Structures are given as C-alpha cells and as structure tokens.
Amino acid sequence: MSGLFGSLSIALSGLSVSQQEMETSSNNVANANTPGYSRESAETAAGAPVVYGPLSIGTGVVLQKIESLRDPILEIQLNQETQQQSSLNTQLGQLEQLQTQFSSSTSGIGADISNFFNSLQQLAPDPTNLALRQSVLTAAGTLATDFNNASSSLQTQASNLNLSVVEDVSQVNTLTSEIASIDQQISSLQDANEEAGPLVDQQTNLIRQLSGLIDVDVVQTGAGGIELTTSSGTTLVAGGQSFALTTATGAGGNQQILAGAQNITSTLTGGSLAGTIAIRDQEIPGVTGQLDQLAAGLSTALNTANKTGFDLNGNAGGNLFTTPPTGGTGAAAAMQVAITDPSLLAASSDGTVGSNGNLAVLAAVANQTVVNGNTPIDFYSNLVFQVGNTTSNTSADVDAFTQILQQLQDQRGSVSGVSLDEEASNIVQYQTAYQASARVVSTIDAMLADAVNLGIDAAVQ
C-alpha cells in the first residue's frame, strides 16, 4: 500500500516487531538461570517489497521466527560424556566405600595373618603352656572373625546397591514417560508449523537427566519426533510412547532390570545404573571371591598341617578351622575356628607332650604358596593393591570426564547461555527502535491531520 497509510502500517510493523523483540529479550532475562534453557533470538527480515513499475517499496519489518540457539552436536556429546562420567562417579563412590576394609596395614586381615603365624612361633619355646596355646586359638579366632566381617560388609554393600537399582529404574521410567509426552506435544506443534523451542529445551534437559541414569541414544525421526534407545538397542521411547523398565529379583537375590521379558542388566554401558551394576555384579563378587580363596587356602593348609601332629593328649590332631565349602565360595563368611580346647592344638610331632616339632609345620604354611600360587600375605597384599589401584584409576577417570563435561558445558554456554549484558544492550536497542517508530507514528498522524485539513485551516488537529 502506498501513501501515508502505507507509512503508518510500516511504522506499526516496527512497533509491533520491537514489542515482540522486547518480549523475546525479556523471556531470555527471565530464564537466565533456568537449567537447560537455550536463549532465543528474534529473527526479523524486511517485509517483501511491493513493486510499482520501476519502484520497489518496502513494507516494513516482519518477525520471521523466534529461534532457540542451540548446537545439537554439543547436546549429543554432553549426553554421551554425562553417561560415562555418571557411571564412573557412581563406581568411585562405591569403591571408596569398599576400600575402607583394606585401609590399615597394622589391623585387618593382613595383620591378623601375621599375628596368627607369629603366635605359633611364640608357642615353640614352651609348647605345653596353655596360656600360649590359647593365644594361638585367640589369634585364629580374630582372623576368622575378620574374614566373616569383611565378607558380610561386602554383602551389605551389594544389597544396598539393589535398592539403588530399583530407585534408578523408577526414575528412568518417570523421565521416559515425561519425555514421551513432551515428544507428542512437540510433534503436534511441529505439525502446526509452530516453534517448539522451550519444549525442546525441556526435553533436552530431561534427556540429560536420563543420561545420568542410563546409556541413551537419541535418534531424530521425522517431524521433530525422537526415539530413545539404550546403546544396546532396548527401546525406551518411540512414537510418542514410553516403554517402562521393570525390576525383578533374580537368582542370587540381586535385582535384575527387565525390558518386557528380556533381562538387560548386563547390557547397560553408561549412567549410574551401569556403574551400580558393574560394582554389584563384578567388583564386589571379585573381591569377595578373592577373600574366599584366601580363607579356603589358609584353612585347608592349616588343617592339613595340624593333622600331621599330635595334641597334648597324645592324639592325632584334627581340623584347626572348619572345612571350607567345596569350590571355595562362601569360605570367608563361613570361616570358624574348629577347636576351643587349647590342648587340642597339635604342636607335637612325635606324640610326646613336650615336643614342638609340628609347630614348625603349621608355621611353614605362611611361606607356602597355598593360595592360587601365592603365599597368604602376598595374596592379601596383592588384593589390597588391586582394590587401591582400581579406586585410584577410577578417581583419575572421573576427574578427566568431569573436566570434559565442564568444557562442553562452557561451549554450550557460549552458544546457548543468556548473557545479561547482551540482553541489556538489546533491550536498549529495541526501546530506541520502539521510540523511533512511535515518533514516526505521531509524525504521520500530524501529516494525516495536515492532509485532511488540506486547504482548510485547522479543522482537524
């Protein structure tokens, strides 16, 4: 349209677009601290010009869209790194708890082993002394008790992890159902060709939270929809529907994670669930297994040694410890001293009361490779090393991944973060533009009045 009314509508477009730009900035400022918010930018363009012969007249300004500024590649990276960091962090917490069993070199199973063998040496100068014999049994009892306690602590830790699994799965389900419903909303908006910025931000934030729990791959299907699967292919969200995971007690009493009828517990590779499962199903059984081996090896070797000797009553010696279970599993939890009467300790090698010959046989077990090709102390110190090393490595990994995450967050912030300074300067700009457009309107109004009054003096002001 041409003429003054054309100018008026152009000025009006300026006013309305400035208003909308102001709204956008104001929205950014309001959401400056909203987690996962991507700043919005009002994209304006000059209106399509109208052509009158050789003249091309502009039609003002048009707000094309309000775009959320985000980098999809960064989001993918952030999700992946979050999954790894979360898994490792969970593992680190558990490992730090686990290693407290092995913190002291002067107490604990290692020191107990040393003390036990030393008590045998101390008996040698006076083998009929009942008090010294009792010391041997007491030392044996302390060793067995510490094995029991260590095994029991590890069991408790594993059981507590079962509670974590159930909780985490429940949270996963809550998140996937929220993501699915937002997905539906986004799809319907995209269909209507509307901008779904804040909804996408919300969904992205939920997916990030989900990444903290479980390994998740995001696939963009057409029309703004997404599909979520675990990295091994289990579907979590598809076609706007979420598929809940369930937990069930499996063999051995541990919670298993099921997708429908399929057990996916061992297929998870990221998030705190994967970390929890790695500790519960691998690390803890590994350490427990080694303790079992040590307990079984010691018990068996000492029992054999005791049986080659004679007790104070001249009878052949029997078991010093209860026989460990066949195969060794559960030996640490079950270890007990089998005799309470100190005179039953088989110190004598020839049946005479004062002989100490068999004490040397018992004591020699300390230097025999009775546990998986190692002496008892070597085996134990190796176990301590492994636990400490795993913990230390995991800690270093967590630090590395945390740094990576920080860098990615920084990058994301530089793309999507709201800068109050920027918004302030934008607001000044928009305000000025609004003022200018308003001034144009009032000028045109005056001109219109002049036009109406053409030739007549001040009939309209």
Place this chain on the structure above:
Amino acid sequence: MRVNPNPMPDLLASLNQTELAAQQAALQISSGRSVNEPSDNPTAAALLIQNNDEATFNAGYLQNLSAINGQLSTADSTLSSVGSALQQALSLGIEGANGTLSDSDRAAIVNQLQGIQSQIISLANTSYQGNYLFAGTASGTIPYAANSADPSGVTYQGNTGVNQVSVGAGYQIEINQPGSQLFSAAGTNNVFLALNNLITSLQQNSGIETAVTSLNTASSYLSAQRVFYGNAMSQAETQTTYLNAAKLQIAQQQTALGGADMAAAATNLSQAQTDTQAALEAISKIGQDTLFDYLK
C-alpha cells in the same frame, strides 16, 4: 568468539578442588600417614602389609630369643654344677684308691659319693618354668628315677627328642639336649654308670682305679657336651643384635612407605588455604555487575 556468560560452575569447580586439596593435606597431618586409603598409593599400601608382617615376626623372634635365653642359661649353669660335683667325686675316688684306707674309711667315702649321686640326679631333674630341662621332649616326665636294680643306679624316663625354635627367617636353634645324651650316654660316656661303678668298686674294694679312670672319661664327655649350651646362647646373642638392627630398618621403611612428610603436608595445607581464599575473592568479584546496573 562469544564466551560462556555463566562462569560460576567453573569457578565453583576450582573452589572445590582447592578445598579438596586442603582436606587431604589436613588428613595427612592429623593421621601422620600419607597412605590413609589404598588408593592414595596402591603400591605402598601393598608393601606396607609386607612390612607389617616383617615387623610382627621380628618382634616375635626377639621375644623367642629372650624366652629361650632363660632356659639355656639355666641348663648351662646346672651342667656347671654337675661338673663341680663330678670333680668332687673324682677327688673322692682318687682318695679311695689309696690302698692304705680302712674299710670304714672307704665306707665313709662311699657315703659321700652316694650323696653326690643323689645331688646329680636332682640336678639332672632340674625344671624351668614347669618343664623338665633334660627329659628330651617328654618335658612333663621326671628324667631320672633312682633304680638300684640298674647298673647305672638310675632309669632314664625321658626321650631323645630335641625341640627347635625359630629365631629368624629360616633360622632355627635347638634349645635342649636330652638326658640320654648328657648323663646316660652310651658306653664309656655314661656319667651315672661310671659314678655307680665307682661306688660299687669302693664297696667291693676292687677295680677302684679303673672306675676312677672311667669316671674321668665320662666327666670329660659331659664337659664337652656343655659346649652346646654355650654355643646356643652365643648364637642367640648375635641374632638378637642383628634383629634389633633389622627392627630399626623395618620401622624406617614403614615411615618411608606410608608416613606423612609433615613439612610438605603443612606447606600444602597452607597453599591450599591461600588458594581457597583467592578463589573465594575472585568469585565474589566476578560477574556481579551487568549492563542493567548501568541503564537508567
């Protein structure tokens, strides 16, 4: 390039790091250890287990040495007394060989010799802390009982067992000699037999000189056996000195492996506290002002 407008998370992360460093340094100072968890230094943690094992055994060996020392020195002094008694018996025997003695003189000598015989039996039955020293490994059985039916005048009721005690890694000392090796050894070395024969010869007034010679042979034998105890005590002393030196080394190694370097830890703590302070001040100064504060 547009920078991340929200630096807070990074700053807080740095603050977290400095606080963590401060905590770790404080823990080392308060515990005196640089290895408080295996993850602090896995290799050292494993070696500390071995070190503790060595320390435990070292203390045990030292205790064994002091335990057997009492036993060995008691046995040694007993044998010394037996030796003196035998010397006395020999003098009496030489006196008794004098052909000019009357029957009653000889009877008096026999009396004294019988007294010495009882004394030696009693010495041979010495016990230490409730165990008979010379019964072999039958330490609850009285080694010698008087037996007039036996040519040696005694019956040995112990056995030939010898006990050993560990006083070092792979190092064992024998701690006893059975009576059957000392007092009632085979043939001409049998002290009791020789002594009883001397008594009999004086009673029968025949073969006294031969009996004296035999007693001399047996007595020399016993003196030679006493060397065992002297050697054992000397070995024990040497080993004690060695173990005491080893004890220091083991303790030093423990400190080297797991002890906190107090000076370094104190410096680290002070540094971490300074860093924390600086980080807190930086955080408080950064990013509080925005352009909004300057717009009218």
